Every structure is written in structure tokens, then in C-alpha cells.
Amino acid sequence: MLIQENISLKSLNSFGCNANASHFCIIKRKDELNDAISWCKHQQKPFLILGGGSNILFTKDFDGLVIKIDIKGIELVKETPSDIIINVGAGENWHLLVKYCVQKSWGGIENLSLIPGTVGAAPIQNIGAYGVEAKDCITQITAYDTQLNQWVTILNKECQFGYRTSLFKQEKNRYIITEVQFSLQKQPTLHTDYGAIRDVLHRKQIKQPSIEAISDAVIEIRTEKLPDPTKLGNAGSFFKNPTVSIEVFDALKAAYPNIIAFPISNTEYKLAAGWLIEQTGWKGKRNGAVGCYEKQALVIVNYAEATGIEIYNFSEEIIQSVLDKFGIQLEREVNVV
Template sequence: MKLQQNIALRPYHSFACEEIASFFTTISTKEALIEAIQWANENNQPYLILGSGTNVLFTKQFNGLVIKMELTGIQKLQETASELLLQVGAGENWSHFVSYCVQKSWGGLENLSLIPGSVGVAPIQNIGAYGVEVSEHIISVDAFDTIKNEWITIPKQDCAFGYRTSIFKKEANRYIVCAVQFKLSKQPLLRTDFGGIKAVLHARGISNPSVESIAGAVIYLRSNQWPDPKILGNTGSFFKNPMITTTQYDQLMIRFPSLMAYPINDHTYKIAAGWLIEACGWKAVTKDQVGCYKDQALVIVNYGATKGKTILDFSEEIIESIQVKFGILLERSVNIL
């Protein structure tokens, strides 16, 4: 195991703050992972598994071992006339993996094109976009169970997938995801109903969409909507869309008739967090080199703050103002460290 000391984390997370990890290693085999965990345990060091760092905010020095996942590989497990089973290493880049599938016209993940991050975190966050959640295409997840000290395969039905959550988040720090098994289709059900995909296809004169043309539309839409984290530090949506009861919704609608919300079931509404943030006047506001993105209030961007705490404080101000105005507690979707 190649162990580095006092490593600047700036290149390893998309907010690009100047926090330090006291120890750092990258692992590309399962054996190396076990070795790194053993080293941390024997030396009384906490450890943190890191993918591409696009959903974390370091707010202080990490006094322990950061283990960067670089377990790669895409393996075809099974292929029939209509579908495929693929096994993909946790350290593969998500966006590259989706492009790989799209190029082969294997359908299912095209609406999730261009989401930054690693394959291993896709099930943890149950990443989603344009009407699709990754859990719809997951068969099982291979992980190391740090409590039982054994390798396990967790079938989809035991992954407790929900909105941006899963068993891997609910039982935080227990499982280390090493590979994910996906089921993709050669005759996919194409999803064009969300977020302007249809309009882009129409503008491009496409009436009979394919996996490729949908991916192209999603990439076009995302490129115009989200700031590129390589240019402007961010983690995408900083907050989750909050859920409220129908009674709360009815009361809020009396005071705020333009409230943007969607019914989830007979008892629950999902509120657009971006709408709440805009309604509190935060869109495009900048303070201490941190701001709400001009085109998408849900995104907090780092314009040059060196400390993650500055970003955390800015998000706290947003949360407080929304609590005061709407009585809704916004939850962060990013992992605070």
C-alpha cells in the first residue's frame, strides 16, 4: 500500500477547498482495500472512502486515512437477444460508463448521461435525473461489510432504494461498494417526458428517438443548466427537494399560490427546493466568494473560498431563511465532512 501523508484534498473533490487529509491512499484491488482498512484499524485512524468527490464538502482537516476508490473494469456477465447484465467496478467514471453503453445502443442509463461521479456512488445516492433513477437498472451491489468483515452481494430488493438514498446511506460507513451489476435493454423503454428532452428532440427534427439521441439531448440540456465542476466548484444540487404533507401543502398554497410542488401520493408533496431558495431571494447572491448559481438556485458554487466551512455557513443561512419564511427544513444532499 502506497501511503501518502498530509495530502491537500483540493484535486480530489469538486468544491476544491484547501483541506488536508493526514493520510491518503488509492486502491485498485479488493486486496488493497482490505490492507488499507487493516492499516487504519491497527493505527487507530478513522477512514473515509472517496469516489470522484463530487458529492462531498470537506469542512475541516480529515484526521485519518482517505481511501480513494480506483477499482475499475466493465464486464459482460450475460447477454441475450433482448438484454445484458454488466458488472462495473466502483471506481469507473459514471459518465464514461454511460457513454460506453450509449455507444453500443444499450438502453436504460441514457437519461443519466453526464452526471459526475463514480459508479460505486451511483447506488449509494440512488442518482437520478430526467425521470430515471439508477436503481431501476441495478440488479445487485457487491460490497465489503465492515461490521461482519466479509464480502457480500446485496440484491436490489435489499438495497432500500429511495429518493437519493439507499441502505448504503442509511447504514452509513458500514458498506464499501466495490462493484455494481446493471441490467440494460436492447429494446429499451425510452423516457422523453422530463425536463425538456422532447423539445430538444423536436428542435433537432427527431421524431423517432434512440438511446443515442436521448443521451445527446440530455447532454445538451445539462451542459446549459449545470456549472462544470472543473471550472466552477460545486456538487450539483446542494439541497434535497423537501417532502411535506398534504395539509402543509394546502396551508402554504394559501400564502404562496405560485409554490412549485408535485404530488407524490395522497399524503405527500415534493417541493422544488430551487423555488424556495429563489423565493427567499438567494439566486445569484454571492458572499465571501460563495454563491447561489445564477442559472440554478439549487446549486451552491465556490468562487474562490479556500475553506469548506465558508460554504457550509452560506448553506446554513439559506436553510435558516427558508425555515423562517416557509417553516420547511431543507436537508443538504451533499455529504458534510
């Protein structure tokens, strides 16, 4: 394992922000990870795990070891007449995994097509889109526990998965994920309830969609709606959709009858953060090189050479506007370093 010094992270994060790592290494095998952690302990340096850099905002240089996980491999663990269990290296590209499964007609993650990043990062914030979350198919995770200094297997029920959160996000930097195990179905239940997916299928006159048709529909919708990070720096949704009590929702609904929200339990509602941001006039607004994307207010974009600090400050202004107008505190989905 080679440890390089003073490496630019600009091409390694989807915002395209410039930041330097004092030390940097790429991990292709599990045993190399042990060496990297030992190095950090010996040198008394912190570490930062990096996948595809599509959910991270660098606001400063990192004085420590940035460990880029590049462990590859898709291994068939078990096949039954109805199910497939696969073990996937954390460094595999998420969308390529989805494509691989769709091609084999293994259903379960097709609604998560075109989400950038690596397989190892998928459990961190329990990636989700169009009515499906990674947790629905993850059975277990192999990780290095840097607190106990040992390899651990963590079962789905122990991962504390929730909306854009998990054990791994709550106990930041404790677990380094090296493999994720998925259970996929040969005759899956398809998730076509989202209006946008239904619209595409209807337009294409597809009455009995295959998982491939659903994946294609999701790709089409996302390509139209979201900026391509290779052309316009961004990290997808910058903010989470806030959860509020039914009392707060009722008060907001009375004041703003058009508010977009949906119930998530008998006592709570989830508000569409994009709607809140749009109502405060930020959608399509630009300040220097940073802007709020014109087609989706949840996305902050880097039009040119914005620094991480500029993007962070822009997000602060949005948070303040939403707080002032609605009394709702937005939370960032993106990991700020």
C-alpha cells in the same frame, strides 16, 4: 498498496476546497481494500471512502485514511436477446460508463448522462435525473461490510433505495462498494416525459429518438443549466427537494399559488427546493467567494478560494431563510465532512 501522509484533497473534490488527509491511499484491487481496512484497525484510525469527490464538502482536515476507490473494469455477465447484464468496477467514471452503454445501444441509464463521479457512488444516494434513477438498472452490489468484516452481495431489493438515499447512505461508512451490477435493455423504454428533453428533441425534429439522441439532449440541457465543476467549484444540487404532507402542501399552495411541487403519493408532495430558495432571494446572490448559482438556485458555487466552512455557513443561511419564510426545513444532499 501505498499509504501516503499529509495529502491535500483540494484537487480531489469538485468544490475545490482545501483540506488535508493525514493518510491517503488509492485502491485498484479488492484485496488492497482488505489491507487498507486492516491498517485502519491496527492504527485505530477512521477511514473515509472517496470516489470522484463530486458530492462531498470538506469543512476540515481528515485525521485518518482517505481511501480513493479506483477499481476499474466492465465485465459482460450475461446477454440474452433482450437484456445485457454487466458488472462494473466502482472506480469507473459514471459518465464514461453511460457513454459506453449508449454506444453499444444498451438502454437504461442514458438519462443519467453527464452526472460527475464514480460508478461506486451512484448507489449511495441513488443518483437520479430526468425521470430515471440508478436503482432502475442496478441489480446487485458487491461491497465489503466493515461491521461483519466480510464481503457481501446486496440485491437491489435489499438496498433500501429511495429519493437520494439508500442503505449505504443510511448506514454511513459500513459498506465499501467495489462493484455494481446493471441490467440494461436492447429495446429500452425511453423516458422523454421531461419538458426540457421533449423541447430539445422537438427543436432537433427528432420524432423517434434513439438512446443516443436522449443522451445528447440531456448533455445539452445540463451543459446549459449547470456549472462545470472544472471551471466553477460546486457539487450539483446542494439540497434535496423536501417531501411534505398533502395538508402542508395545501396550506402552502393557498399562501403561494405559484409554488412548484408534484405529488409523489396519495398523501405526500415533493416541493421544488430551488423554487423555495429563489423566493427567499438567494438565487444569484454572492457572499465573498461563495454564491448561489444564478441559473439554478439549488447549486452553491465556489467562485474563488472559499473554504468548506464558508460554503457550509452559506448553506446554513439559505436553510434559515427558507425555514423562516415557509416553515420548511431543507436537508443537504451533499455529504459534509
